[in-house]
Amino acid sequence: MTRKPLVNRANSPGAKPDGRSAPLKSSQASLELPPDNDREPIRAFLRIRPRMDDGDSGYEPYLEPLSDTAVKLTDPSSSTSRSRMSTINPSSIYTFSHVFRPDTQQSEFFSKTTLPLVRDVLEGRNGLLFAYGVTNSGKTHTIQGGNTPGSAGILPRTLDVIFNSIEGLHGDDTFRPVRLQGIELSSESDEPTTIRLPSKGSSPALADILEDDLPTSTSTDTDPTVLKLDRNYEYTIWLSYVEVYNEKVYDLFGSLESGVAPPSTAPGTPARGGSGIPRPTSSFLNLPVPGNKAHPLLLTRKALSVKPCPLSDGDGDNDASSAGKYVAGLRQVRVRSAVEAKELLRLGQLHRRVFGTLANSQSSRSHALVTIKVLRVHRGERHDPTSIQTARLTLVDLAGSERTKHTHTSGERLREAGNINKSLMVLGQCMETLRANQRTLARSLQQGVAPGSRLDTRDVKRGLAIVPFRHSKLTEILMDYFVGEGRAVMIVNVNPYDTGFDENVHVMKFAALAREVCTVPATNPLRPLPSPTKPRANGTRASSGVNGPHRRKVTISFGGPGRKASEAHLEVLEEDEELDDGEETSVEDDEPINPLVDALFDEIEELRMQLYDAHIRNALIEAETREEVMVEMEERMRSMEEMFTRRLMRVMEHNEEKMDAKLDMIQRSRMLGGGSRVPRSEGGYSDSIAGSVDSDAIGQLRMSDTGEHDDGRSSVAARDADDESDDFEAKDLLDSNPRSRTPSPLAGKGKPLPKRQSTLKPRPPPTKAKFGAEDEMDVDDTETDDAHTASPTEEVSDGEEDDEIEEGDEEDFIDDEAESVSEFETDHDSREEESSESDASYAGPAKSKSKSNASTVTKGKAGTKPLATAQAKRAPQTAARGRRSTRTSSSSRAVAGLEDELDGLSLGGDPDDSTVIIPNRKAREQAAAGTEYIPGKGETETGKKKKRQLGKGRIVTEDEIESLVADGSQDGGRQLRRSTRGHR
Numbered sequence: 001m002t003r004k005p006l007v008n009r010a011n012s013p014g015a016k017p018d019g020r021s022a023p024l025k026s027s028q029a030s031l032e033l034p035p036d037n038d039r040e041p042i043r044a045f046l047r048i049r050p051r052m053d054d055g056d057s058g059y060e061p062y063l064e065p066l067s068d069t070a071v072k073l074t075d076p077s078s079s080t081s082r083s084r085m086s087t088i089n090p091s092s093i094y095t096f097s098h099v100f101r102p103d104t105q106q107s108e109f110f111s112k113t114t115l116p117l118v119r120d121v122l123e124g125r126n127g128l129l130f131a132y133g134v135t136n137s138g139k140t141h142t143i144q145g146g147n148t149p150g151s152a153g154i155l156p157r158t159l160d161v162i163f164n165s166i167e168g169l170h171g172d173d174t175f176r177p178v179r180l181q182g183i184e185l186s187s188e189s190d191e192p193t194t195i196r197l198p199s200k201g202s203s204p205a206l207a208d209i210l211e212d213d214l215p216t217s218t219s220t221d222t223d224p225t226v227l228k229l230d231r232n233y234e235y236t237i238w239l240s241y242v243e244v245y246n247e248k249v250y251d252l253f254g255s256l257e258s259g260v261a262p263p264s265t266a267p268g269t270p271a272r273g274g275s276g277i278p279r280p281t282s283s284f285l286n287l288p289v290p291g292n293k294a295h296p297l298l299l300t301r302k303a304l305s306v307k308p309c310p311l312s313d314g315d316g317d318n319d320a321s322s323a324g325k326y327v328a329g330l331r332q333v334r335v336r337s338a339v340e341a342k343e344l345l346r347l348g349q350l351h352r353r354v355f356g357t358l359a360n361s362q363s364s365r366s367h368a369l370v371t372i373k374v375l376r377v378h379r380g381e382r383h384d385p386t387s388i389q390t391a392r393l394t395l396v397d398l399a400g401s402e403r404t405k406h407t408h409t410s411g412e413r414l415r416e417a418g419n420i421n422k423s424l425m426v427l428g429q430c431m432e433t434l435r436a437n438q439r440t441l442a443r444s445l446q447q448g449v450a451p452g453s454r455l456d457t458r459d460v461k462r463g464l465a466i467v468p469f470r471h472s473k474l475t476e477i478l479m480d481y482f483v484g485e486g487r488a489v490m491i492v493n494v495n496p497y498d499t500g501f502d503e504n505v506h507v508m509k510f511a512a513l514a515r516e517v518c519t520v521p522a523t524n525p526l527r528p529l530p531s532p533t534k535p536r537a538n539g540t541r542a543s544s545g546v547n548g549p550h551r552r553k554v555t556i557s558f559g560g561p562g563r564k565a566s567e568a569h570l571e572v573l574e575e576d577e578e579l580d581d582g583e584e585t586s587v588e589d590d591e592p593i594n595p596l597v598d599a600l601f602d603e604i605e606e607l608r609m610q611l612y613d614a615h616i617r618n619a620l621i622e623a624e625t626r627e628e629v630m631v632e633m634e635e636r637m638r639s640m641e642e643m644f645t646r647r648l649m650r651v652m653e654h655n656e657e658k659m660d661a662k663l664d665m666i667q668r669s670r671m672l673g674g675g676s677r678v679p680r681s682e683g684g685y686s687d688s689i690a691g692s693v694d695s696d697a698i699g700q701l702r703m704s705d706t707g708e709h710d711d712g713r714s715s716v717a718a719r720d721a722d723d724e725s726d727d728f729e730a731k732d733l734l735d736s737n738p739r740s741r742t743p744s745p746l747a748g749k750g751k752p753l754p755k756r757q758s759t760l761k762p763r764p765p766p767t768k769a770k771f772g773a774e775d776e777m778d779v780d781d782t783e784t785d786d787a788h789t790a791s792p793t794e795e796v797s798d799g800e801e802d803d804e805i806e807e808g809d810e811e812d813f814i815d816d817e818a819e820s821v822s823e824f825e826t827d828h829d830s831r832e833e834e835s836s837e838s839d840a841s842y843a844g845p846a847k848s849k850s851k852s853n854a855s856t857v858t859k860g861k862a863g864t865k866p867l868a869t870a871q872a873k874r875a876p877q878t879a880a881r882g883r884r885s886t887r888t889s890s891s892s893r894a895v896a897g898l899e900d901e902l903d904g905l906s907l908g909g910d911p912d913d914s915t916v917i918i919p920n921r922k923a924r925e926q927a928a929a930g931t932e933y934i935p936g937k938g939e940t941e942t943g944k945k946k947k948r949q950l951g952k953g954r955i956v957t958e959d960e961i962e963s964l965v966a967d968g969s970q971d972g973g974r975q976l977r978r979s980t981r982g983h984r
């Protein structure tokens with residue numbers, strides 16, 4: 001956006017106070033001080049929106065009226081931590097010119113806020129009213145009103161009052177207004193002063209669907225107020241309607257169809273009274289509804305430029321100080337009745353919808369400015385252009401003031417929001433600067449001037465800041481109201497329910513700021529205008545706007561009760577404004593621009609937009625990251641669950657195998673021991689097997705916790721009377737309680753193997769010969785069943801398997817969880833580790849029998865795995881040999897006790913005959929009844945599987961077991977043990 005030079009005259013309010021009474025000239029260094037009562041602050045009215053049925057329920061209002069002029073704003077979340085983070089006071093009191101409570105009627109609101117401005121404009125004074133507030137706070141309702149009787153807003157009421165008051169005082173069309181306050185002869189203008197108002201029957205298609213939702217003006221919903229006017233004057237009323245959207249100015253009457261005014265709209269007569277309300281139309285609204293999205297209807301509109309008024313538009317003194325800026329090319333349409341005016345404004349509303357700023361959202365995304373211009377001339381001087389006086393009243397419906405960070409907008413919406421915020425921010429900056437300048441000026445006046453003396457205006461001007469009106473289109477258009485003459489009124493709309501508290505605090509602060517800005521109401525109303533100017537030549541050139549023409553798609557949904565829902569697809573092409581070629585440059589353009597200020601403003605705007613973008617990007621990234629982390633965590637949890645399940649299964653199977661190995665070993669020791677008791681020899685295998693039996697197997701078979709875990713022999717003695725099923729339970733208990741467990745069975749059964757190797761070497765041949773084929777078979781059996789878990793080498797490989805799993809799952813582990821797992825495994829396999837450690841550190845002192853045994857293994861372990869396996873195969877033979885040769889009296893007793901018990905476990909029977917022991921009482925009852933055993937819910941998969949398999953076989957009751965035990969069959973006993981695995 002190119003910038004025009006800043007103008008000290010127009011941008012500084014310093015010139016203003018004296019502008020009326022003593023025009024400021026560059027050659028004139030002093031001025032008369034205006035009396036203080038010449039200025040009055042902007043009046044700010046607060047209107048609180050009532051609670052709506054849809055959407056406001058559940059919210060408590062955070063705004064409480066304290067009086068007719070004060071309200072208290074309380075942060076609804078003040079009790080939460082949010083308020084501690086917020087810089088906004090949890091509770092604040094704000095004062096206004098008047099506070100309108102939610103139940104205020106439209107007529108009352110109009111009378112107190114707008115009627116004085118209507119009187120002013122009819123008497124020749126300018127006025128500005130703007131509605132400020134967040135979305136959904138009631139700005140449009142305040143300005144335009146609703147559909148119900150009595151709900152007409154201040155705009156239709158203003159038109160009612162004006163036309164009520166000038167009834168019979170209508171002037172003719174000889175002169176027409178141009179720019180801000182210029183006039184020209186209508187005959188010299190190309191532009192039509194009227195518009196074609198076709199009848200209802202020829203209603204255009206697009207207008208038909210667009211107007212459905214708009215408030216309809218009814219002949220009954222009019223304001224009856226009549227102001228008393230000087231009846232020596234004639235009046236003509238002109239309307240213009242501007243939309244400021246994306247920092248561009250568009251004429252909402254721009255596409256009106258030009259035409260000769262129909263007879264019914266001749267000067268002085270109402271357009272069409274009664275029910276026959278005329279309908280204005282435009283080239284757009286005549287077009288058929290495009291329903292095909294692929295071929296949208298292309299509509300083009302052109303932005304208008306805002307230009308400084310020429311000096312010739314100034315007052316009689318040719319003072320440029322009061323000349324603001326005008327919208328070049330803006331159509332000003334003569335209206336002759338309130339009805340006609342309302343229809344025309346309705347047309348503007350339709351155009352606003354066609355071009356999309358109201359089409360896709362109920363929220364206004366543009367600023368809408370309606371200007372009512374009144375030309376007044378004395379009846380006796382109606383042909384003297386210098387006697388024509390002009391005044392204007394502008395009503396502004398500002399776009400919602402919420403900031404983008406709360407609206408989560410992006411793309412086109414972000415641009416819109418950025419531009420809305422830009423213009424509102426600049427409006428605030430202008431007010432702030434105006435206030436500061438006025439204070440500076442007041443201070444200068446107080447300090448430096450004696451009563452009645454003159455002040456050097458150059459000193460005063462030096463202390464005044466430049467007001468940044470030209471940094472937004474909105475403030476450029478409104479600037480004349482702040483630096484020129486006229487009253488300004490601000491309506492602050494607040495929805496105390498669902499809108500953001502912070503946003504409303506900003507609105508309140510803005511209002512407080514506005515209230516401290518003073519404007520200068522005209523004290524010399526209806527100044528005669530200079531001679532009318534000739535229409536300008538259209539010497540314009542295209543704007544060098546950086547963005548170029550802007551295209552966007554607009555979809556308008558329509559339908560409703562009794563109508564088919566449909567959509568109209570439009571494409572809007574918005575062309576940049578044209579820049580003037582310099583024909584009408586004012587003094588402003590000659591003023592040097594302050595490059596630093598200009599650059600700083602540009603920088604601020606740029607940074608602000610970057611900040612918005614960054615906020616939105618951050619929010620998106622955060623959301624995506626959270627999502628990713630969540631998915632990853634879920635994945636990890638799943639894999640950990642699988643891994644733990646696998647581990648649990650493995651540990652269970654491992655335990656089963658160990659238990660089998662122990663049982664086999666114990667049984668084998670019994671068999672190998674036979675009836676003869678061989679004295680234990682020092683360092684022989686009998687030591688190891690005895691130790692193993694003493695400390696592990698016996699301890700594991702112990703029935704109840706005797707508290708003598710370290711003394712397996714006493715445990716064996718204590719449990720002689722216990723039965724077999726209890727035995728199983730005791731094993732489970734011991735397995736599940738690491739503290740109560742005796743050293744690992746592997747420590748007993750695995751470590752002796754290398755020792756066996758050392759004792760194997762001197763093994764005499766007769767010993768080997770003593771063991772026949774049956775023993776060899778047993779050894780083979782041990783190889784498959786026992787050596788798998790008993791062999792240290794196998795244990796190592798088992799451990800490697802574990803390691804593999806751990807490596808595979810390593811990344812899935814959270815350290816703590818991994819620790820808990822290893823803790824479990826450490827307890828469980830502590831004896832194995834002990835063994836491994838001992839294996840690895842042969843030089844260490846032997847701490848126990850098994851350790852000392854293991855330490856001797858190391859030498860043997862230096863060999864290969866086959867060697868170890870061979871050792872494992874020979875282990876039972878060696879053990880038997882050792883047992884026969886060496887045994888202490890105590891261990892002998894223990895072994896004897898164990899053997900006695902194992903005798904009872906030796907069962908005979910068919911190895912193929914599948915049997916089952918059902919440890920569960922309910923299951924036993926089912927079995928006794930001949931029902932197939934079904935595993936219960938929650939039992940492990942292994943258990944289920946084995947039970948199902950077993951269920952296919954013969955089910956054995958306890959009595960049968962006892963008989964089997966009585967038979968003493970070894971194969972049957974093994975089978976029985978295997979059958980019971982699944983139940984552990």
Ligand SMILES: Nc1ncnc2c1ncn2[C@@H]1O[C@H](COP(=O)(O)OP(=O)(O)OP(=O)(O)O)[C@@H](O)[C@H]1O
Nearest residue numbers: 049134135136137138139140141362363364399400
């Ligand atoms: N004083 C009121 N009495 C009854 N209804 C109201 C009042 N003020 C607002 N409303 C209703 O609240 C809703 C929102 O109001 P409105 O459209 O005027 O808000 P807005 O501030 O103009 O919003 P936006 O900035 O998005 O255009 C409308 O349905 C309107 O009819």
